[in-house]
Amino acid sequence: MNLLRKNDLIMLGLSLVIFAILQVLITTKVLTSFWELNLIIIGINVIMAVSLNLINGYTGQFSLGHAGFMAVGAYTGVVMTTFFHLPFIVAIIAGAVLAGLLGFLIGLPTLRLRGDYLAIATLGLGEIIRIVIMNLDYVGGAAGFKGITHHTNFAWVFLIMLFTLFVIKNFVNSSHGRACIAIRENEIAAEAMGINTTKYKVMAFTIGAAFAGVAGCLFGHNFYIISPGSFTFLASFNYLIMVVMGGLGSITGSIAGAFVVTFISAVLAPWPEFRMIIYALALILLMFYRPQGLFGYMEVTSMGIFRRIFKRGHES
Amino acid sequence: MSEVLLKAENVSIVFGGLKAVSDFDFYINKGELIGLIGPNGAGKTTAFNLITGVYQPTTGSIEFAGKSIVGKKPYEITQRGIARTFQNIRLFSELTVLDNVKIAFHSHVKYGLAETVFRVGRYFSEEKQIEEESMKLLKIFKLDGHAYDQAKNLPYGAQRRLEIARALAAKPKLLLLDEPAAGMNPQETKELMEMISWIRKEFGLTVLLIEHDMSLVMGICERIYVLEYGMIIANGTPKEIQENPEVIRAYLGGEA
Numbered sequence: 076m077n078l079l080r081k082n083d084l085i086m087l088g089l090s091l092v093i094f095a096i097l098q099v100l101i102t103t104k105v106l107t108s109f110w111e112l113n114l115i116i117i118g119i120n121v122i123m124a125v126s127l128n129l130i131n132g133y134t135g136q137f138s139l140g141h142a143g144f145m146a147v148g149a150y151t152g153v154v155m156t157t158f159f160h161l162p163f164i165v166a167i168i169a170g171a172v173l174a175g176l177l178g179f180l181i182g183l184p185t186l187r188l189r190g191d192y193l194a195i196a197t198l199g200l201g202e203i204i205r206i207v208i209m210n211l212d213y214v215g216g217a218a219g220f221k222g223i224t225h226h227t228n229f230a231w232v233f234l235i236m237l238f239t240l241f242v243i244k245n246f247v248n249s250s251h252g253r254a255c256i257a258i259r260e261n262e263i264a265a266e267a268m269g270i271n272t273t274k275y276k277v278m279a280f281t282i283g284a285a286f287a288g289v290a291g292c293l294f295g296h297n298f299y300i301i302s303p304g305s306f307t308f309l310a311s312f313n314y315l316i317m318v319v320m321g322g323l324g325s326i327t328g329s330i331a332g333a334f335v336v337t338f339i340s341a342v343l344a345p346w347p348e349f350r351m352i353i354y355a356l357a358l359i360l361l362m363f364y365r366p367q368g369l370f371g372y373m374e375v376t377s378m379g380i381f382r383r384i385f386k387r388g389h390e391s
Numbered sequence: 392m393s394e395v396l397l398k399a400e401n402v403s404i405v406f407g408g409l410k411a412v413s414d415f416d417f418y419i420n421k422g423e424l425i426g427l428i429g430p431n432g433a434g435k436t437t438a439f440n441l442i443t444g445v446y447q448p449t450t451g452s453i454e455f456a457g458k459s460i461v462g463k464k465p466y467e468i469t470q471r472g473i474a475r476t477f478q479n480i481r482l483f484s485e486l487t488v489l490d491n492v493k494i495a496f497h498s499h500v501k502y503g504l505a506e507t508v509f510r511v512g513r514y515f516s517e518e519k520q521i522e523e524e525s526m527k528l529l530k531i532f533k534l535d536g537h538a539y540d541q542a543k544n545l546p547y548g549a550q551r552r553l554e555i556a557r558a559l560a561a562k563p564k565l566l567l568l569d570e571p572a573a574g575m576n577p578q579e580t581k582e583l584m585e586m587i588s589w590i591r592k593e594f595g596l597t598v599l600l601i602e603h604d605m606s607l608v609m610g611i612c613e614r615i616y617v618l619e620y621g622m623i624i625a626n627g628t629p630k631e632i633q634e635n636p637e638v639i640r641a642y643l644g645g646e647a
Contacts, residue, residue: 083510242508245509245510246504246507246508249502249514249518250493250500250502250507250518250521251504251507253490253494254494254497256483256486256490256494257483257494257497260484260485260486261481261483261484263477263481264477264481264482265483266464266465266466266469267443267465267466267469267475267477268466268469268474268497268557268558268560268561269466269497269498269561270466270494270497271466278504372485
């Protein structure tokens with residue numbers, strides 16, 4: 076018990092040190108604005124990947140509509156700040172609530188489906204969300220929403236990302252999270268052990284959707300314009316790739332996946348023609364040599380290196 | 392008179408044109424150890440699935456502790472106090488042995504979502520308790536040495552024991568064991584028999600078990616039901632069952 080709290084504190088301390096270093100590098104302009112933008116995108120992608128991992132990796136429900144919930148968060152957020160002039164944090168909460176609510180309403184009927192059927196249903200629903208937004212003149216329709224105030228900066232993204240990781244990590248390391256994992260492992264046995272499988276599937280879906288809404292809101296306030304074109308099913312696939320690359324069922328993996336995918340895209344930005352080839356090659360090689368993803372089910376806190384470094388901390 | 396814990400009356404289930412179980416009448420008193428036997432395909436596992444809510448009976452009533460459980464979902468029935476194991480082992484095979492048991496404590500956890508997410512309140516004390524109780528159960532089933540191994544890497548007999556340990560973690564009043572000794576060697580079967588008798592006393596359980604191993608059934612069951620073609624053809628003490636001509640016919644064949 077104390078060990079858990081100590082691990083939390085160590086991780087929090089480490090994260091804050093990383094945050095401080097990066098923030099200093101950004102403020103002193105050592106990192107160019109190009110890299111600052113990429114750091115922000117990595118942060119947003121981490122939130123997306125971790126929240127999708129809760130649905131796909133931990134609960135084992137194959138969802139392909141995550142970008143749809145991101146769109147809901149993004150548009151709710153920008154409407155809040157642009158039309159109603161509400162503070163950014165209120166916009167983020169509103170985005171989370173609305174995306175979560177929609178996740179709940181969509182999850183209730185669709186989570187009766189399994190495997191491929193669920194994937195297709197969520198893919199369709201994600202597209203429906205995008206097309207509805209595209210046809211809403213109130214939010215700019217297909218041309219996009221213009222005149223957004225720029226609110227998102229590295230500090231916001233990093234701290235909200237930390238909060239997301241904290242919440243999802245605590246969720247999966249609890250009886251509720253174990254219920255979700257049990258559903259992934261064997262739904263019939265899970266139900267026989269007294270787990271309300273429908274409830275936990277919908278719960279995971281709702282929480283995942285809510286955090287996608289948060290990520291969407293951060294994404295929406297990062298530019299001066301957002302358009303429905305940013306939330307196609309290709310975007311959903313992109314988040315799925317991050318999750319699979321990192322390891323279904325590992326938070327550390329999702330962070331790594333989001334980082335690697337975004338980083339590769341950024342580094343290869345000057346050679347767009349090679350980007351997709353290298354990206355595809357990396358995935359093929361990964362699937363050949365490490366089909367469980369970079370981390371599998373492992374977390375950094377349970378790995379030997381972490382234990383060795385912080386051994387003294389544990390004993391004292 | 393002892394108290395009736397589970398009572399099924401006229402339970403039938405029809406799959407298409409096939410009556411898998413028909414007019415299934417039976418009762419279990421509190422604290423009894425009952426065996427359910429019958430040739431392959433007689434409907435024993437179907438009877439289990441009816442009791443645990445996996446299937447809904449076409450007709451008939453099933454009462455547990457005085458309340459009807461027909462129409463209830465499997466998880467609701469487990470929460471009321473019936474836990475089971477599976478004939479074809481259904482462990483959470485990628486997870487550790489310890490996590491397998493911890494999962495089954497689910498319906499007894501009181502801490503809520505907010506306490507989970509922000510790690511306050513009862514979270515730590517309850518998690519600690521779950522861990523301790525899980526380890527205690529693993530020790531009983533001689534699995535504590537494997538607590539951090541993946542369940543799929545356990546030897547077969549140990550996987551069977553883990554299934555029972557996991558079912559017990561749900562703190563049932565009635566434990567249903569579906570062929571607990573399947574695939575075990577005689578030595579393991581003997582140990583299992585002793586273990587079943589012991590846990591029954593220790594946890595104050597009522598046990599219903601399906602088994603093909605006659606030495607196990609005859610050795611520990613107080614009463615036996617015999618099922619053939621979905622119908623109960625006999626019911627009585629092991630001695631009565633062994634001498635029942637209907638049962639002998641069902642098992643050995645012969646003129647009816």
